[in-house]
Amino acid sequence: MELAQSLQQIQPSYIREILSAATAEGVISLAGGLPDGDKFPLALMEESLLSLPNRAELFQYGNTAGYAPLLTHFKARFELPDTHTSLVCTGSQQALDLIARAYINPSDNVVMEAPSYLGALQVFGLAQANIISVSQEADGPNLQELEQCFAEQKPTIFYAVPDFHNPTGVCWTLSVRQKVAALCEQYSVTLVEDVPYRELRFTGEALPLVSSFCPDHSLVLRSFSKIATPGIRLGVVTGKAESIDPLITVKQAADLHSSIPMQAVLLDLLTHDGFDKHLSDLQALYKSRYEVLATQLTAKLPKYCHFNQVDGGMFIWVTLPPCDDFALAQAAIDNNVAVVPSSVFYQQGEKVTPALRLNFTNASVEELAIAVDRLVAVISAECGE
Numbered sequence: 423m424e425l426a427q428s429l430q431q432i433q434p435s436y437i438r439e440i441l442s443a444a445t446a447e448g449v450i451s452l453a454g455g456l457p458d459g460d461k462f463p464l465a466l467m468e469e470s471l472l473s474l475p476n477r478a479e480l481f482q483y484g485n486t487a488g489y490a491p492l493l494t495h496f497k498a499r500f501e502l503p504d505t506h507t508s509l510v511c512t513g514s515q516q517a518l519d520l521i522a523r524a525y526i527n528p529s530d531n532v533v534m535e536a537p538s539y540l541g542a543l544q545v546f547g548l549a550q551a552n553i554i555s556v557s558q559e560a561d562g563p564n565l566q567e568l569e570q571c572f573a574e575q576k577p578t579i580f581y582a583v584p585d586f587h588n589p590t591g592v593c594w595t596l597s598v599r600q601k602v603a604a605l606c607e608q609y610s611v612t613l614v615e616d617v618p619y620r621e622l623r624f625t626g627e628a629l630p631l632v633s634s635f636c637p638d639h640s641l642v643l644r645s646f647s648k649i650a651t652p653g654i655r656l657g658v659v660t661g662k663a664e665s666i667d668p669l670i671t672v673k674q675a676a677d678l679h680s681s682i683p684m685q686a687v688l689l690d691l692l693t694h695d696g697f698d699k700h701l702s703d704l705q706a707l708y709k710s711r712y713e714v715l716a717t718q719l720t721a722k723l724p725k726y727c728h729f730n731q732v733d734g735g736m737f738i739w740v741t742l743p744p745c746d747d748f749a750l751a752q753a754a755i756d757n758n759v760a761v762v763p764s765s766v767f768y769q770q771g772e773k774v775t776p777a778l779r780l781n782f783t784n785a786s787v788e789e790l791a792i793a794v795d796r797l798v799a800v801i802s803a804e805c806g807e
């Protein structure tokens with residue numbers, strides 16, 4: 423059977439190859455976007471999980487929009503206005519897919535910062551959207567480019583990760599947030615604000631969601647993968663009811679609904695007395711790992727490499743001099759450290775900034791220090807002392 427044209431354009435996922443090499447014995451992996459499995463809040467979930475056999479009603483078919491008590495909780499938790507509602511999804515990744523299916527026709531313009539989240543590139547690529555990149559700067563997207571793009575290309579969607587971007591870790595400033603929201607309103611572009619790392623801030627105060635400045639021109643995607651566990655596959659998309667309703671129709675066709683027992687367990691977790699402490703412990707742990715990685719990189723990286731300081735999230739982005747970033751990542755694996763080369767975060771044919779994405783949430787501080795030594799040896803060998 424011949425592959426659909428939409429799939430023929432999708433490149434095989436290099437990241438999958440890296441991740442499989444990264445699990446080889448002796449390799450320290452800074453490649454995945456994995457939370458620390460030892461810190462999953464399983465003890466907080468235990469009572470709820472053990473109660474499931476006595477809650478048979480949860481195992482019946484349920485509503486596509488989600489488990490009603492969880493939807494009620496989201497309304498209060500996210501302070502949604504009466505005009506807005508939630509749709510529970512099988513991870514926030516599914517929300518992206520539903521949005522593309524509901525709102526994107528082939529050749530429609532979708533704007534993203536470059537580099538971009540690989541999963542979003544894949545979803546909008548499969549939808550055969552015309553993906554337009556705007557450059558990302560230290561405080562968010564280049565606003566001049568963004569406005570020009572909105573004015574001239576009339577995109578349907580601006581997809582963005584304003585809190586601790588994947589892959590760069592960039593967090594938009596307040597003023598950029600306000601300006602982007604104003605542009606979305608002015609040019610009637612829907613902002614798809616994807617915030618899986620928002621609650622992983624370990625330094626400074628949270629900034630308002632960009633969508634809080636343009637609530638009627640936005641959809642917000644939240645994930646429970648990083649603050650609970652990825653395996654429960656739960657995320658949520660919120661927005662105006664009239665924008666969410668078409669997503670419910672598409673989800674009905676896709677999988678009827680996400681697991682109701684898991685939604686009930688998630689609700690019990692989010693309302694558990696110990697959940698806030700779990701979150702602050704996680705932030706403190708990731709902060710300590712980030713600080714070790716940043717300190718080691720500052721001390722040991724050659725002068726021609728640079729990296730951004732981050733206040734949260736999971737990633738550090740190390741820029742390199744002109745080089746073959748794939749070859750460098752391969753050489754790193756050969757030296758028992760796995761990282762992701764920047765090219766995978768760009769569309770094919772796009773100008774790539776040579777760089778590496780380093781994850782700091784899944785390795786111990788001892789491993790992080792060894793990983794830096796191994797990485798620096800490879801960079802020095804490939805790019806010079």
Ligand SMILES: Cc1ncc(COP(=O)(O)O)c(C=O)c1O
Nearest residue numbers: 455513514515539588645647657
């Ligand atoms: C920016 C971004 N969006 C969405 C996702 C998907 O998250 P989920 O596990 O909720 O599907 C990820 C996962 O790493 C991500 O980095």
